[in-house]
Amino acid sequence: MEFDKKLYETDVLVLGSGASGCGAAIAARRAGADVLMVDKGRLESSGNLGGGNDHFMAVLDVDEHDGYEDLADYWATPVTGMTRGVVRNMYESMKPCISILEEAGLEFKHNPDGSYMRSVGFGQPGAWWIHIDHGFTVKPKLAKYIRKMGVKVVDNVQVLALLKDDDRIAGCLGWNVKNGDFVVIRCKTAVLCFGLVSERVSNNSTHKPFNVWYSPYVTGSQQVLALEAGASVNAMETSDMCTMLPKGWGAPGMNGINNMGGRELNAKGERFMGKYDPMWENGLRVHQVMGTYNEMLEGSGPPFVMDMTHFSAEDARHLQYDLMPGDKETYLDYCRARNIDFTKAPLEVEIGERLIGGLVACSDEQETDVRNLYTSSLLGNFSGAMCLGYSAGRFAAARAAETSMPAIDQAEVDSWFSTLYDPLIRPCARPVSYTTFEDGLRQVMDYYVGFQRTEGSMLRALESMKVLEEYLPRLGASDFRELMRVHESRELFKLCRVYIQACLQRKESGRTMYRRADYPDLDPSLNRPLATSLAADGAVEFAWK
Amino acid sequence: MPPVFDEKKCVKCQKCVTNCPGYVLRMGKETPEVAFPDECWHCGCCRVACTQSAISFEFPLHTRL
Ligand SMILES: Cc1cc2nc3c(=O)[nH]c(=O)nc-3n(C[C@H](O)[C@H](O)[C@H](O)COP(=O)(O)OP(=O)(O)OC[C@H]3O[C@@H](n4cnc5c(N)ncnc54)[C@H](O)[C@@H]3O)c2cc1C
Ligand code: SF4
Ligand code: SF4
Numbered sequence: 001m002e003f004d005k006k007l008y009e010t011d012v013l014v015l016g017s018g019a020s021g022c023g024a025a026i027a028a029r030r031a032g033a034d035v036l037m038v039d040k041g042r043l044e045s046s047g048n049l050g051g052g053n054d055h056f057m058a059v060l061d062v063d064e065h066d067g068y069e070d071l072a073d074y075w076a077t078p079v080t081g082m083t084r085g086v087v088r089n090m091y092e093s094m095k096p097c098i099s100i101l102e103e104a105g106l107e108f109k110h111n112p113d114g115s116y117m118r119s120v121g122f123g124q125p126g127a128w129w130i131h132i133d134h135g136f137t138v139k140p141k142l143a144k145y146i147r148k149m150g151v152k153v154v155d156n157v158q159v160l161a162l163l164k165d166d167d168r169i170a171g172c173l174g175w176n177v178k179n180g181d182f183v184v185i186r187c188k189t190a191v192l193c194f195g196l197v198s199e200r201v202s203n204n205s206t207h208k209p210f211n212v213w214y215s216p217y218v219t220g221s222q223q224v225l226a227l228e229a230g231a232s233v234n235a236m237e238t239s240d241m242c243t244m245l246p247k248g249w250g251a252p253g254m255n256g257i258n259n260m261g262g263r264e265l266n267a268k269g270e271r272f273m274g275k276y277d278p279m280w281e282n283g284l285r286v287h288q289v290m291g292t293y294n295e296m297l298e299g300s301g302p303p304f305v306m307d308m309t310h311f312s313a314e315d316a317r318h319l320q321y322d323l324m325p326g327d328k329e330t331y332l333d334y335c336r337a338r339n340i341d342f343t344k345a346p347l348e349v350e351i352g353e354r355l356i357g358g359l360v361a362c363s364d365e366q367e368t369d370v371r372n373l374y375t376s377s378l379l380g381n382f383s384g385a386m387c388l389g390y391s392a393g394r395f396a397a398a399r400a401a402e403t404s405m406p407a408i409d410q411a412e413v414d415s416w417f418s419t420l421y422d423p424l425i426r427p428c429a430r431p432v433s434y435t436t437f438e439d440g441l442r443q444v445m446d447y448y449v450g451f452q453r454t455e456g457s458m459l460r461a462l463e464s465m466k467v468l469e470e471y472l473p474r475l476g477a478s479d480f481r482e483l484m485r486v487h488e489s490r491e492l493f494k495l496c497r498v499y500i501q502a503c504l505q506r507k508e509s510g511r512t513m514y515r516r517a518d519y520p521d522l523d524p525s526l527n528r529p530l531a532t533s534l535a536a537d538g539a540v541e542f543a544w545k
Numbered sequence: 546m547p548p549v550f551d552e553k554k555c556v557k558c559q560k561c562v563t564n565c566p567g568y569v570l571r572m573g574k575e576t577p578e579v580a581f582p583d584e585c586w587h588c589g590c591c592r593v594a595c596t597q598s599a600i601s602f603e604f605p606l607h608t609r610l
Contacts, residue, residue, distance in 0.1 A: 041566040045590035050566050136593055206607040210584045217566055248608045329589025333602035337609055481568050
């Protein structure tokens with residue numbers, strides 16, 4: 001098999017074309033830079049935004065609790081390492097991003113007086129969540145807008161490594177998953193937008209790893225490639241995410257259900273969330289998931305349901321028929337398959353799979369520990385992603401204007417070229433499929449590193465990870481699609497291994513989507529970020545900040 | 546099988562195949578096919594891309610249990 005080599009050059013390289021990448025590309029292009037955006041998917045459908053989004057969070061300075069200070073008080077939490085400076089960037093990008101979305105043709109819902117229709121969510125002090133109409137059209141509309149601006153879009157390229165020139169970013173390398181081309185991109189500055197969290201590391205009740213809440217095609221590149229390039233990552237041990245899913249189906253929607261007044265009931269028909277959060281279902285999601293988990297341990301479920309039967313007919317209609325299909329285009333097909341009608345009977349829900357990730361550490365200007373490498377994908381919501389992408393894109397474009405083109409390390413490029421196709425063109429004698437390998441990974445993560453865990457169980461998990469590691473060289477592929485999955489499996493493995501080591505450092509419970517049975521209480525001295533990095537020999541290092 | 550293709554409406558443009566973020570579709574003889582049903586995220590991006598309204602959805606067994 002012969003593979004062509006493609007070389008691109010650009011001022012600003014945007015790594016990932018999800019919500020963060022879209023914000024970054026638009027801002028950098030508006031600032032006059034040459035911008036290239038790369039993604040293993042296609043701009044029109046890539047990332048979590050491809051699945052649809054029905055709410056856009058924004059403070060607008062028009063109501064109570066509706067300004068920068070409120071936003072910073074909520075989001076600048078010591079544990080994540082998110083600073084008030086970074087939150088200010090998000091705040092300053094909110095109004096420009098709303099205008100961009102409207103220019104791109106997205107429609108927000110309005111009240112009769114013309115103001116945006118907004119709801120309270122996630123235990124926040126103000127009504128920050130603007131309702132979106134036809135949320136499933138966001139991505140195609142943004143894609144059209146971005147292509148028209150003259151951003152160079154390189155679709156279908158899986159990035160496998162970031163390239164450096166001394167201490168600064170020099171580009172990335174990867175391959176085209178459709179035609180096999182080897183791709184090298186040289187840049188003056190870059191913005192990391194590969195996603196805050198990854199799926200496929202844990203199971204929901206269906207044990208179908210692609211039937212999940214967030215995009216199953218995002219597999220840890222943000223954290224793994226950043227670490228390998230010498231950047232540090234904050235909060236790997238506290239970034240776990242999980243939500244309540246419609247039973248048997250990986251779909252979002254809980255934000256809309258909770259913020260419009262949905263009531264969670266256990267198997268006894270009791271509404272219980274008041275025990276776990278003063279804002280009941282509309283409090284912190286970690287409280288809803290861990291509260292439901294606790295009810296389950298106490299024998300009060302399953303089943304669990306979200307009851308919307310007390311809604312007005314108009315609210316129930318708006319939720320089921322406007323918001324839910326905006327959040328996931330196929331929502332009503334699921335409802336039809338299960339005969340679901342929010343006005344008539346409660347919706348059965350389950351505790352979904354767990355996602356893991358982390359925030360790439362950065363300065364207030366969103367520059368990482370690697371010079372000229374900026375980051376977004378610091379928040380797991382549409383506006384947090386797009387707005388922080390927007391600010392990162394601005395910073396990256398400004399730096400690019402005063403930066404020369406770096407050199408590429410040809411030896412590193414050649415070494416990747418000679419090995420990246422191996423699972424396909426030089427498979428070992430008894431190859432193992434990515435599905436078998438990833439089933440093993442989830443077996444370890446669910447059993448030893450689940451909602452309830454201890455130091456002993458996590459150390460045991462690391463032993464099992466050594467067994468999985470022996471299988472890495474045996475991963476085989478029979479076509480390009482499988483080769484892409486093999487590279488994803490390798491990355492998921494690395495992500496999980498570092499994650500387990502990071503979790504061992506945090507000896508407390510109460511701040512995360514899991515409980516440490518050996519440290520059941522909150523330790524106030526741990527209200528700070530844990531930074532993870534890799535030493536020159538590849539060993540994982542930790543620093544409390 | 547998540548997406549189901551209507552042979553009578555499909556004009557074989559392959560827009561759905563190109564727009565699938567999971568690379569789970571491929572072109573068949575009359576319509577596209579779901580080559581890897583277990584890797585479908587049910588995102589609906591294929592249906593959003595189809596200008597012929599040729600795609601509907603059948604939810605797999607595990608989503609009904
Ligand atoms: C269905 C759904 C509904 C949601 N609804 C809402 C909502 O209503 N409101 C809200 O605020 N939030 C919502 N969210 C969350 C929100 O969509 C996400 O937090 C946000 O889109 C994340 O954007 P991102 O760009 O940072 O990351 P991602 O969306 O994860 O994008 C990362 C991109 O990087 C690409 N990529 C990753 N690794 C590589 C690699 N190695 N090489 C090349 N490309 C790579 C991926 O293909 C992907 O396109 C929802 C999420 C889902 C899944
Ligand atoms: S997009 Fe529609 S018309 Fe085109 S190939 Fe797919 S199903 Fe057929
Ligand atoms: S629903 Fe999404 S993942 Fe499934 S085939 Fe259609 S585009 Fe692909």
